[in-house]
Amino acid sequence: MLDPVSRVRRFNRAVTSAVGALDTSFLGRGRPLGAARVLNAIGHGRADVGEIRDYLGLDSGLMSRLLRSLEDEELIETTAHENDARRRIAKLTSAGKREFNAYEAISNRQAKDFLSHHSQGEALLAAMDLIASALGRDATALHEVDPRSDEAHYCLGEYYAELARRFKQGFDVKLSRDPDAKDMVRPRGSFIVAMSDGLPLGCVGLKGGGREFAEIKRLWVAPAARGLGLGRRLMDTAEHAARDLGIALLRLDTNSALAEAGQLYRRSGWTEIPRFNDDPYPDLFFEKRL
Amino acid sequence: MLDPVSRVRRFNRAVTSAVGALDTSFLGRGRPLGAARVLNAIGHGRADVGEIRDYLGLDSGLMSRLLRSLEDEELIETTAHENDARRRIAKLTSAGKREFNAYEAISNRQAKDFLSHHSQGEALLAAMDLIASALGRDATALHEVDPRSDEAHYCLGEYYAELARRFKQGFDVKLSRDPDAKDMVRPRGSFIVAMSDGLPLGCVGLKGGGREFAEIKRLWVAPAARGLGLGRRLMDTAEHAARDLGIALLRLDTNSALAEAGQLYRRSGWTEIPRFNDDPYPDLFFEKRL
DNA sequence: GCATATATCTGACTTTAGTCAGATATCGTT
DNA sequence: AACGATATCTGACTAAAGTCAGATATATGC
Incomplete structure (x- = not known):
């Protein structure tokens, strides 16, 4: 009934709408998506500003402004790199950690909801592993x-x-x-x-x-x-x-x-x-x- | 090594970045994403303006402007619904069909690229079917x-x-x-x-x-x-x-x-x-x- | 026929994302 | 100390997306 190309496209459609929902969930804390992504990158252990910029694919001007807005919220602090004062190192403040944990809780909650909606799970989890591995092959x-x-x-x-x-x-x-x-x-x-x-x-x-x-x-x-x-x-x-x-x-x-x-x-x-x-x-x- | 919640989140991460790439590919024809999505919805057979608005989750003002811009490009035509003149029905013009086909070609191309990068395919396709069905269960x-x-x-x-x-x-x-x-x-x-x-x-x-x-x-x-x-x-x-x-x-x-x-x-x-x-x-x- | 509901459109607005040129500070090398 | 390279920041800008309050036209129920 369906050729491989249609099957891939069907998957893409299904996943695009699901991912849209994931994105909007990051908007639930009154902060634009860009700032939320930077905060989460820092929370997940990325500290070097340049590395975060590369990882998220951001322009350096935009990155700078997002860092500034997180600093204004007192969620992060930046310091100079100890061996290279041109580079900046970002760190969560304690308020930042709380905020990051709130985002983590949202993500975990969503994952749990997904699992509870699909309780027969192991086949589904195995399929998800396979696809995550394939997409992340590079x-x-x-x-x-x-x-x-x-x-x-x-x-x-x-x-x-x-x-x-x-x-x-x-x-x-x-x-x-x-x-x-x-x-x-x-x-x-x-x-x-x-x-x-x-x-x-x-x-x-x-x-x-x-x-x-x-x-x-x-x-x-x-x-x-x-x-x-x-x-x-x-x-x-x-x-x-x-x-x-x-x-x-x-x-x-x-x-x-x-x-x-x-x-x-x-x-x-x-x-x-x-x-x-x-x-x-x-x-x-x-x-x-x- | 990984609990189910982490596995789901790993899948989400993998898929989010892949979907980002799909989105940007819809920008390859000099048209903003919103207009491209509307054009594709119409191309895939959705005609009723209200239905498209619901499907894409757009504000009615925004929807109206996107329709207008597609009309200005002479890619679509709108007419009143035959039984209810408040409702509008959108249809592709022949230029619109060509443009829609170009988007289809991009999508097919991407799906083919994906398949050729993962040639051992049937297990992967089966996993994609399973996930698409699970996500689209409702x-x-x-x-x-x-x-x-x-x-x-x-x-x-x-x-x-x-x-x-x-x-x-x-x-x-x-x-x-x-x-x-x-x-x-x-x-x-x-x-x-x-x-x-x-x-x-x-x-x-x-x-x-x-x-x-x-x-x-x-x-x-x-x-x-x-x-x-x-x-x-x-x-x-x-x-x-x-x-x-x-x-x-x-x-x-x-x-x-x-x-x-x-x-x-x-x-x-x-x-x-x-x-x-x-x-x-x-x-x-x-x-x-x- | 009239009041109310519905579908779409218009204008005025804000927010977010993104771009780009140039400024500033620091580094490594000579 | 002087040079070019590098990392970040600032200001000025644009495009896209989204919001909201009405305006307009049509449909429906009484």
Whole structure:
């Protein structure tokens, strides 16, 4: 009945009117939208005036006036940057914090109302995650982090949970050859997470060590971000890190139950090889020469 | 990592900036946003000035001026309503149609760009459908239509396809007791479809005939609209139609593979009864006294 | 036929957003 | 100390959106 273009446009229409309502809700406190946006940007931790200007896409004259009006309301204070007196740093006063909290309460209230109107929620939330990830794809940044960091931990937890769901025999981390975190930290290896607007969307580990090859481990992409090419980006970044570390040969093991992963490897230059370890879970082995 | 409220707010943030971009694209033809919105409303078939004003939420003075400016550009013409000379009817001129088509081309272009940036698409499109349906839930209208109409046909096609997927033994319409369309048209019965912004989201048939009971048939809800209470609304409307037609007893057959449907029936006052027909597909039978 | 309601239009106004040129202060470099 | 580059601010302006009080014409109910 509807072609993809019409479906995208239908979504746009639905969302445009919903967003219009969100905008007007920011007008509920007797302050124009522009000033409210600046106040909220500061409340969310942006302090550098130039950064806020870029983020909100404002002209410097307009920005200056909005700051002045918030200062007149005694909601913010500005001071010079400590190392560069040309730059200004904005901070909420205690009245500003109260006002910011009131805006936060409005936003939370709206989100709750939305959820209570659509109580069957998990499918809807998953769809919202997927779309937020897709729209913010350009904003999904890959970072090298310590595999023992919070973000990494979260990703690994989700990864193990998914393996447990997808393997007929379940999955127990202890039985698998859990790579020592030190092998996934420079200079031996690397661990990369993809973050979008505070939400970890995927990870991959590069496990070095004393051998003639390094291994790719723990490639995971959040369900909310599948189909957006994130797996490919993670793998590319891991390979890049491997080259950077002077690694010439990469290997990985996987399971045929993880069909998407197998496809990705085959499509990006990996070749199947015989088993090279005695881990009980994998049944498929690949390598790639850099 | 994220609670539901934060997930909704993340979605709102992502979508707000995307919608901002859509808005500015409507400025690409040297016309203010307000005038462009009115022109597009008229192009999409809204003719009554008051209706457009309500739809766009405009003040009558502003609306009047926007119409005037479009008239000055010779993009629209207004005439009095034929039965009520106070009301005005707006129509595109041929120049107006060209201009409207140019806006349509921009919208289509944007939708295509979006799709090509997210090529793995079907999961994303399904998520967009779900969200558009959820946001437009209040706008989902149930209509009584002829079961041979296009909308009904589309719904039935999707319904059969889904049965074929979900039944182990497949599904062949010809083997099932396909109710004669005439039994689902007044005064014998009824056929109801749910439409949201042009997309059929569900259907249900009420099949009358010469017997002591009428049957509920072909209850279907589009995947994009599940969990929004549409099944319940369809059933309520069908029951209402049945009462209207003086029907005192309803029966239906279903299959235990369709778990959601069974739940819905049980929760809305239906009681399980023994088999009352020899259709090969159903294995569960219900009735409800009105 | 008259009073009242309804739909639209006009004029006068305000607020908000945005633009742009140039002023001011500070920084980094030589 | 002098230079250009950078960050912010100020003043003067425009465009767009929105508000509100009537004016005008038509419809409806009694």
